[in-house]
Amino acid sequence: MSKMKNTIDPAVNYLLPLAKKAGIETVWDRFAAMKPQCGFGELGICCRICWKGPCRIDPFGNGPQRGVCGADAHTIVARNLIRMIAGGAAAHSDHGRHIALTLLEVGEGHAPAYRIKDEQKLRNIAEKLNLAPAGKDIRQVAKEVALASLEDYSRQKYSISCNWAKETLTAERVDKLVELGVMPHNIDAVIAEIMHRTHVGCDADAVNLLLGVIKGALADYTGMYLSTELSDVLFGTPEPVVTAANLGVLKKDAVNIAVHGHNPVLSEVICDVALKMNEEAKKAGAKEGINVVGICCTGNEVMMRRGIPLATNYLSQELAIITGAVDAMVVDVQCIMPAITGVAGCFHTEVITTIATNKIPGATHVEFREDSAFDSAKKIVEVAIDAFKRRDNRKVNIPDYKQTAIAGFSAEAIMAALSKVNAKDPLKPLIDNIVNGNIQGIALFAGCNNTQVTQDNNFITIAKELAKNNVLMLATGCGAGAFAKNGLMTQEATEAYAGDSLKAVLTAIGKSAGLNGPLPLVLHMGSCVDNTRAVKVAVAVANKLGVDLDKLPVVASAPEAMAEKAVAIATWAVALGLPTHIGIVPQIMGSSVVAKFLTEKAKDLLGGYFIVETDPKKAADQLFTAIKERRKGLSI
Template identity: 45%
Template structure:
């Protein structure tokens, strides 16, 4: 139950009507949400906000004050604020890189199970992509069995996680000029796990006590994620589940259906959600649902697992991070099946307020109070069928008096992989490059990442996208921004009416939206690959391109790793609020200016979407002039 205190104004919490209606319902039913818990935590500890606390040994914990004359200028070991902030940020990035990269490892393990004949539930759906990647990585394919080629690809991907390689396999995609920069700075990513482990070692007491040096290794760790773990996760997901192609779907809470058994899938791993979808299509389970009075079984996505099913299967999206609690509060959800990452423990508590069953499926992501199913390649479908069966039984326990599903579904277009984009362009990037040269598309910005209750939900995500497309800047979205852009009408060709004349003409000619959905947050590697391909085509570095990246409402360690690998790859990157680094002038100055001279890009912090768009506009103008193009 909520403690008595001054309530937040709902209009200040979110821009969405469906969310506002569910927040009001939660209040009426005495259920706390993320916004309520944030209010209870405010004000935050200033030392923690600045990044000047250290718990890395038991001589502390230490709090550092940079005020003149303070007795707290140094930690017990003698570390100053610059060292402590760099240590903390390095570990933060390592956590994010570990999350996305471990996701990639899970996909290798599924491919291994397929190759070794240990699963009948998964298969290689995109054989052409497997062969294309294999040739790219130097694997001999001519005259060989597909399984043997897949086994070699699996071996290369596993090797990228180790310590014995000079560089990651997919660095073959990186422009040589960019690779030369990394080599000069000593940040060429080697093994994925190696960089993460080395970051943990460097930030142990008595190791790396030079803040800029620690930050450089943070960049190396992030690059190992972007060009390693995340890229492996994306490419193998396409191989196993199919490469996305454009399709229509819907989004918002109205995708939950009053007359159906509703199952939410949430997390990041398509290995689980694909099996839940397959189970929900089982004729026996559908018949069971209908016998209980339901019209059928409705699978609806949340966050990045939702993105995975959306772009490959057209499964609708109920919402992004801050909609996950509200989806359950509709009272019409029979079950929520989760895998890992970005899953609030509060979802278990809120599920218990309704008839909703909460299933967790990964030993690395157990939730107290959840029903656990241990999903592996050999048992995935049978386990999924058990969960769906329990959800179907739950339909009879639903309380109709507590059901409130707000709004109507919003149409969206999804599934724009690099392969789909190139196919739409006639088989090459030349038409896109021509459009950029002509100024019809002045540049491109990837808007990615999360929601954070510190912002009015999606105000920055939507506001920035709208401001950019007005300026003929193409927007690419992944992750939680997908739902925001979709609800705002930006993920359909008709949304081009909000774009500038040049982008509007391109969208009209190709029948595409002004904002392209590129997948889940692990699929930011698709954006890296596209930037590298454009740079290679033009014979320039990625930092020479009129491109940018943004995570306006970010909150997670993964977002920090994504932002840093974008900057280290030469992409100017905007954040709506700073990481916990402001306690060090050295680290802050390096992030917002110093990196520019080292890697050709930097971070910029700006909470206002119009001002952020103006910064991108100026950056793109400068890069276009540098390429000899009209601004």
Template identity: 70%
Template sequence: MTMNHSIDPAVAALLPLAKKEGIATVWDRYKAMQPQCGFGQLGVCCRICWKGPCRIDPFGDGPQRGICGADADTIVARNVIRMIASGAASHSEHGRHVALALLGVAEGKLPDYRIRDEEKLRAVAAKLGLETDGKEIPAIAREVALATLGDFQNQDHDTPCTWLASTLTEKRLERLAGLHALPHNIDAVVTQILARTHVGCDADPANLILGGVKGALADYDGMCLATELSDVLFGTPRPAVTAANLGVLKEDAVNIAVHGHNPLLSEVVCDLALLMDDEARRAGAAGGINIVGICCTGNEVMVRHGIPLATNYLSQEMALVTGAVDAMVVDVQCIMPSVSEIGACFHTEIITTMDDNRIPGATHVRFRETTAAENAREIVSLAIAAFRRRNPQRVVIPDFRQTAVVGFGTEAIVGALAALNADDPLKPLIDSIANGSIRGIALFAGCNNTRTTQDSSFVTMAKKLARNNVLLLATGCGAGSFAKHGLMTQEATEEHAGDSLKGVLTAVGTAAGLGGPLPLVLHMGSCVDNSRAVEVAVAVANRLGVDLDQLPLVASAPEAMSEKAVAIGTWSVALGIPTHLGTMPQVTGSPAVTELLTETAKDLLGGYFMVELDPDKAADRLLAVIDERRQGLGI
């Protein structure tokens, strides 16, 4: 039973304990929810007005139209693009937060933050077409922040968002412009989706889906700016050796788990933890303060600072079941509301920090960038106080932790390649793709989902693709899966990579001073950092003079779950990338929408969705797509 939930051994070790203690977990609630609503699974339930809810009979016997007259195609299309709007809003709100912080730093209003990567700031300014010669860092930062905020303010529909226009290939921009799919303003596009899906508005499924594509591209824009400006403020990822899984918790330390997404909070908590280490020791924690990450905040601090990852999305409750977490500090997105109830079974402080993301039963520390250090000090003090209340008898830390070599953002990958060819860093990568040493590239992204065995599909697919010489990139909770299962190590490369891939990874890793190969899977960051993979792909495409839909590049979200994942998957398709989903999307109640997303998209965009629940078969399908692309390029 347990191993059907997850292949994570730490989860397997703790689930019986949760059961013994009477603690309900995500898997218990999933079981209690069965059977789940078939109408919802097909996407044919409409709750957009109070004449409803309406639902379309998928077997053709009952109603084929809702009370207003909307059919299954309209309902499914409206539902899915509303998910995209939510995903785009989530990522871009995160991005706006970071952009405003950069503006505050530039104007000297946020003493608790600073620009940690001036070189990246200059590179970003150049990318956005801003003149930097003779300008001081604060002035450049201000211009970058204002140009970025323009992507939330521009009212000229014919001028696409700056970040989008600055980061894609010319051919891709032309193709998207031809479909009227280029967003001009993130906020406006999200609003348009909500407006056009109101009762009595857009009923054309193809038109709705195209509106969703525009929303997804707004999501891309928001992710891009969030990632790049976070690098400016907090540092650009560099390779680091760290560890993953619940064994990173320490019995003798104040364990603080940072969980959520936005580094504005977690970075300052990390800074304060260093300053307050002695205080923790005085409270009896011989190991001082131990910061660990969960979900994408975990990925953010992992790739930038090598802070260990406790776990990924689906097992966030398990961290609490160890009885060793003194505080779980959360900001936004992917935080299960159940954590406050489980925290209350122990001594654990669950601390919410954002006024618009609160959980009943949690302690709320109102986080403001203007008072960040003061807020973080309060948070760390709460954790130390909780540590004093910890019951050592209830501490069960599963002895599972894997080494993880992480921190492969674009700059780190290019830097490693430059060790082989300083004048033309992309050449070794392009040559390896051209001569078949690297058969293709796969980006693994996305969440965990109770519909699949946690981590299982990620691991199965990655091993098979690597054996077939596919270079693997990962972000988000997918990256968390690989880190927990030891696939971000040099040993994994030795064990699982096909011979030619191993040769390339060894040559690059050795030249870059890693004393051996690059890890089997390259950790690029959190789910908001998927734009890093696009940056690498665009550089390769531009170098070859082709568009993204010609590259042997695929994406996969084997355990997709969130609305953000729907948005990411859709922009991946819009950029021309064949995109695999390992969970059934809630669209199959409409043959028209299903066809649009899995077939018509290929003609319109070059990218398309592929649904395959079996990970072994999914890997085969991705290999076939890669080979098709290679044939197209004549390599």
């Protein structure tokens, strides 16, 4: 049997042999050393919730079928899953809380490093949240929007749904979710409820837990939605921007600062300060000044809004350091491998942690605070310039690989492009082309990289297949990173891979929007937290057609999913009615009840359901089949 390739990323393939030669361990080495991985864990039938355990269920039926407390495989699998959802929802919504609190500070005049960059969007949000913004001072509107958002973390009445959930979905979907008892009233309370109901001796009913899984995922949706929208208010709503991706964006003659993690509250200020400190970098010998690059979702955030190039996505974060050219890797929260400080120890690179609750042994900690954001950012940039002075140029190996990438397709940017085709009715050209079959459907790619599969390969393979079948594609998170690094966010990719009718539509819209050619093959919609941008477009289409989301020819795919956040996103996509593909075998297969619920019963309850398929070509077929089924349902 041939060994699975680690990656299709040429920059990573260039660097891995160098890492091996230098004796530097990477994620792929640790993955190989971890094999064979625990079969009980893979099936989700290991329980570590109390100290009578750990308990594990024998999947072959010969050994124990219940844990010491009596929990069976279904209870254990459902409990493990719902705790993953709680982890994902906590991560996204804590990020959202941070943004909402920053907006509140701006409204109250306490955060000089920030301002309201998109006033119109703020007013639109205030309208949506029924806050009657007309005639009010913009700072007052900011305060009211922030408080209405924070209410989604504090409301105690179970009967009132979260503002950001009920105001952003179709009315029919809201009714369905309320009827099922899965609409969140308070994000934090739902997360606490999950931790409570999974404490030893609580909820043992797998189906009841699965309804809790849906509710937890919708709490995740709520936190994500407000996070994206309020980030746009503070940092600007993305518009198409041409930039570049892959490790070739690092510069030999610059102080390279890689911003990594998720929260733009930090990275935005670092970008501002870096611009101001260019001269200091030059004085230190960096002819090209400061070069800020992005990694993971922070990378997507600054790429979308500022055209900052993306160095790499999740699985290859260590490789950025192995180029020997990264002077500082500045991290905030989520998806930061603790291994990076070990790799950095082989070079001059400073890993700088910035958040009190996210520290890594071996890193330098520079506490970041919104009220003194400029000072913290300045200190961070100074540390980077200092590190540059210690850089050993003999160790520098920047792979000569980078691709052009067009990013910045927020829902508003897509509407703006469509309005160039039809100013009065921007959705009409999109809907007409879906109805006449020029666009067969829409696929949203989300989620991570995962060592279980060849890095980026599932994304690229599925996208090329769907492109042939004239499916319009959107991407976020490390999926967007995969497409950007591999050249699928270009006009050339549209020419090369899109089916004829899709190509014609993308060309017509692109030309009307002044792009002098087609839109890129895959539209970059932002970071992982920005998946709700796609929901915004889908809800607008559904409302215009007068149908619910589960009738639309829209599918989702997380072909290399890894994180708890990805599990939560995929689950809310199902809750919203979308057929949702996962390209990794999820850790739930030890329970037929859980597996059947998520892949079959969910369809009856919600319209959406999970498709589990590890072969990317077969996955593309199944996604296209789901699209065709939806088209048939609409008689188009």
